Amino acid sequence: MALEGSKVRDVIELKIPSAPEYIRLARLTLAGIGSQLQLSFDEIEDLKIAVAEACTNALLYGSQNNRQEEIIIRYLIEDNKLTISVLDNGSGFDCSEIAVPNPEDLTPGGLGLFLIKALVDEVNILGCPERGTEVTMVKYLSEGRANV
Amino acid sequence: MTFALKESKSGEKFLLQAEGEIDVYTSSQLKEKINALLDNGVKELVIDLSNVSYIDSTGLGIFIGTLRNLKERGGRMELLSPTPRVKKVLNITGLDRVFDIKYA
Numbered sequence: 295m296a297l298e299g300s301k302v303r304d305v306i307e308l309k310i311p312s313a314p315e316y317i318r319l320a321r322l323t324l325a326g327i328g329s330q331l332q333l334s335f336d337e338i339e340d341l342k343i344a345v346a347e348a349c350t351n352a353l354l355y356g357s358q359n360n361r362q363e364e365i366i367i368r369y370l371i372e373d374n375k376l377t378i379s380v381l382d383n384g385s386g387f388d389c390s391e392i393a394v395p396n397p398e399d400l401t402p403g404g405l406g407l408f409l410i411k412a413l414v415d416e417v418n419i420l421g422c423p424e425r426g427t428e429v430t431m432v433k434y435l436s437e438g439r440a441n442v
Numbered sequence: 443m444t445f446a447l448k449e450s451k452s453g454e455k456f457l458l459q460a461e462g463e464i465d466v467y468t469s470s471q472l473k474e475k476i477n478a479l480l481d482n483g484v485k486e487l488v489i490d491l492s493n494v495s496y497i498d499s500t501g502l503g504i505f506i507g508t509l510r511n512l513k514e515r516g517g518r519m520e521l522l523s524p525t526p527r528v529k530k531v532l533n534i535t536g537l538d539r540v541f542d543i544k545y546a
Contacts, residue, residue, distance in 0.1 A: 314467035350466045406499040
């Protein structure tokens with residue numbers, strides 16, 4: 295994460311067991327931060343889905359439902375953007391794999407990454423076999439909102 | 443966890459009223475209930491989403507699987523009165539063109 299040279303105001307980090315009942319905490323934390331940043335209701339709700347989808351991927355594909363593993367959610371507030379990173383211990387995948395769902399050939403899986411991409415301004419996925427997967431999502435803020 | 447399900451029957455049609463948030467945790471309750479209905483031979487299922495404030499891909503995945511199951515058996519599924527937030531997720535994913543969405 296490129297902290298050097300950027301105008302980081304605050305970093306909030308949440309570490310949860312890799313278990314379904316805790317993913318709601320990531321959404322609730324996001325709601326609190328979004329409210330602090332005076333994001334609109336819809337902006338907060340969009341980001342809640344994005345962070346939950348990233349956590350769900352970490353849960354299902356990273357730790358494979360092993361609650362002994364951890365998911366780390368990092369909320370980085372900068373002057374002009376909110377960056378949310380979700381880290382797990384999985385093997386990772388390529389962001390270019392995110393495809394538009396085909397309504398004629400839908401499967402129960404595969405919608406999560408598409409939703410993330412649709413609901414945030416930028417998304418980047420880094421996978422490293424020994425360090426897990428890091429999904430980084432960026433929401434740009436209108437001028438001055440991080441300074442409230 | 444803020445999630446509840448109520449079911450009722452009108453003729454051959456089953457109405458499942460969901461309330462609260464459908465996510466990776468609560469969706470297991472939804473899946474269990476729907477699977478029980480399907481196992482009992484239900485062919486017409488209406489899922490009332492008028493009190494669902496949040497849905498993610500796990501909930502959508504259950505709806506997709508249910509629709510497929512019902513279609514294979516000549517049945518049908520309807521989503522009733524999704525809230526604006528749920529409708530937005532359906533629109534983004536293109537599922538608004540897949541599901542039969544009705545408003546009360």
